[in-house]
Amino acid sequence: MLYLDVNGQRHELAIEPDTPLLWALRDGLKLTGTKYGCGIALCGSCVVLVDGKPVRSCVMPVSAVTGKKITTIEGLSSDRSHPVQQAWIEEEVPQCGYCQSGQILTAAALLERKPRPTEAEIEQAMREVLCRCGTYPRIRTAMKKAIALAAAKGKEA
């Protein structure tokens, strides 16, 4: 039996320890917001946050993350209020939407680490997540908006 701390809840899972975190989340916990795209850590659709850092869940054995705090897209906010989600909505980023969990969590992790990233840092972080629909121009615009929204939120708080 394995224990996973996902989105602030402790889960018990009867699963082979070599199972990638991605499939533990999807098939074990039915948290399907985290997506399978390549299985070899190249596309970023499966990104989740482990202790706040973006991790490719498709190559992360579930046994390696027991006891760590895992955040999936379902746990980023309860009401789409995270600045990145807000910016994504306002800039109408998603097309098919399949990669967007990975995009949003990657963006959120960057802003957590670096509230005012440079353009180069944005490019560097966001190049890690593939989008076949080509939402890249809107991701760039939405990142700027998310930075501003997060800053405004910080001031309020």
Place this chain on the structure above:
Amino acid sequence: METIKLSRRDFLKLSAATGGGLVIGFMLGGCDRQTATSAQMPGASAAEGQFTPNAWLTVHSDDSITIRVGSSEMGQGTLTGIAMLIADELDADWSRVRAEHAPADKAFTNPIIGRQHTGGSTAIRGFWNIVRQAGATGRELLLQAAAQQWGVEPSECQASKGEVIHQASGRRLRYGVLAEAAANLPVPDKVFLKEPDEFVLIGKPIPRLDTPDKVNGKAVFGMDVQLPGLLTATVARCPVKGGRLKRFDAKQALAVPGVQRVEAISGGVAVIAEHFWAAKKGRDALHIEWDTAGKDGLDSAGIEAQFKAAVDQGLLERDEGDLDKSLAAATKTLQAVYTAPYQAHVCMEPMNATADVRADGCDLYVPTQGQTSSQETAMRITGLPREKVRVHTTFLGGGFGRRSEQDFITDAVECSKLAGRPVKVIWTREDDIMHDQYRPATYNLLRGGVDAKGRLVAWEHRIAGPSILARLYPGAAKDGHDRTSTEGAKNLPYHIANLRVSYAMSNTPVPVGFWRSVGSSQNAFITECFFDELAKLAGRDPLQARLELLSEHPRHTGVLKLAAEKAGWGTPLPKGRARGIAVAESFTTYTAQVAEVSIEKGAVRVHRMTCAVDCGRVVNPNSIRAQMEGAIVYGLTAALKGPITIAAGQIQQRNFDDYPLLRLDECPDIDVHIVNSQQYPGGVGEPGVPPAAPAVANAVFALTGRPVRSLPIRLGS
């Protein structure tokens, strides 16, 4: 107002002529929050006789409105676009509108395709009139219901934002309150469609309805379907094209915890397990022998040699003037060979499908572009009649033509039939890339001539390549012609007096399919780049040379001028940069693009793409912009990134390491400019692709002086 007169009989006749029952309905009473299913609208399949509820829309008693959309949402915005057309004519309160995928039903037949199918950039232009009439019929009935209640003439009433208003008395009734009465009224004799200046939603950048569920993981894609007792399967497919299963040993696969069965199916060997990871490990543990005798010699060089040998034996597609004479008389001539490689679709969501086959029926939960085809696939495998096969369309994690195919649906239906339980089949990324139906590779011989005054007087384009139609609809290609192979070449818009286009069908075991913008995706590259070569031969500016030969084509001219103006065509650029321009018509939409490129570290860097698009009347400018942006990125991947190649009968690429896609840091700035047009709407999902590759290639040609004659663009080749 535009009056559409419809007697009840005509109304139904019109429905029949467009292949479906044009029906709207009002679902009422205690069950009004329940989504209508095809079983609840039997009349949708009846040819005549009655007004049947619930094909396109439901007005609920709480004023909310459900719109059912027959096209598949694969990112292009069709749920929002179709809903806008209906809601506008219905005068609905947009904030109360939700859209969902319709079941498979002939009411939703795409009139351009003749089936319920999403492809060919046809949703808006196919349903433009049908769904607006559906919405207008709803409005008319609600107006009548209110007028009856008030004892006034319907003409004294107005509909607006989900209410009927009687101006004279100031009375108002909400649609929800009127729904029950409206449902009991007969179909009106005539419906009024709005004049464009009366549109409330059409033409506005309305936010997409599906965005909120796509930022929190809530949107359900095929991959995400959950059912009680659901099993997951992977399928081992023969890596060699045309090879077959000889034998397999399932012992080790069955020993993997969670694996339940291993079965031969038409697609290969299926490992059916409790969850994906077991199915994947089980497949890795399989021992399979494939029969590849005589099939393992196929390779890319051999295929190109086959095309080359065929290219001079093509069938005439278009022949004007006297080509040979004009070439002989030309002052300067040029001959060039252009090639385009196979390309894979690579939807971000790998292929998958879920089927629940039972003795009494079959439910499909599928990310499909073709509801009718999916239904018929299940009918064929299960022997069930059409009405027993229900299709539940999920969100599609990309489509691009790939999800028109039936291979992944077939897998799921066969597996569920064998297992006697619902089964989700998941393809790995490797399966997805190695077992695609690829954009056709082609080999093209071009000849052109200019006269002493620098005028383009001769153009010949010989195409050799495989036929998509020959694989999918052999009857449609048995005469050796395939319009999908020649589109973008046969309809060359330039006024050239001596012009010949031929096509030599040359099929191979590599399956080919519809890939976003199909023939135009590569023919635009070939024709627009060869055009620039001839313009240079004639010493002409590429834009001016185009405009002079397009005097009969105002829409091509319009987008060219707009793109050129917005891109600053002809204005100085920093050293080391150059521009290229290209134009194409596809799916009745006109698109021109200007690329600005440089060469950095030996590779092409695209800095900026300026796009002008004339897609006729604009339904949602936000969606059009998004589709142009996305199509340009799609086109740039094909222009700049790795091709699909074949060796020893196998596709050599497997995943994103050897089949890379454009990444964000390689994406240019993209500006989209939409022509204000009153013309009938054109397609939007695909037409942004064709000009992207030639615009970039022409910029590289301008920068280096060396023409780009094959894709992907390799400098120095």
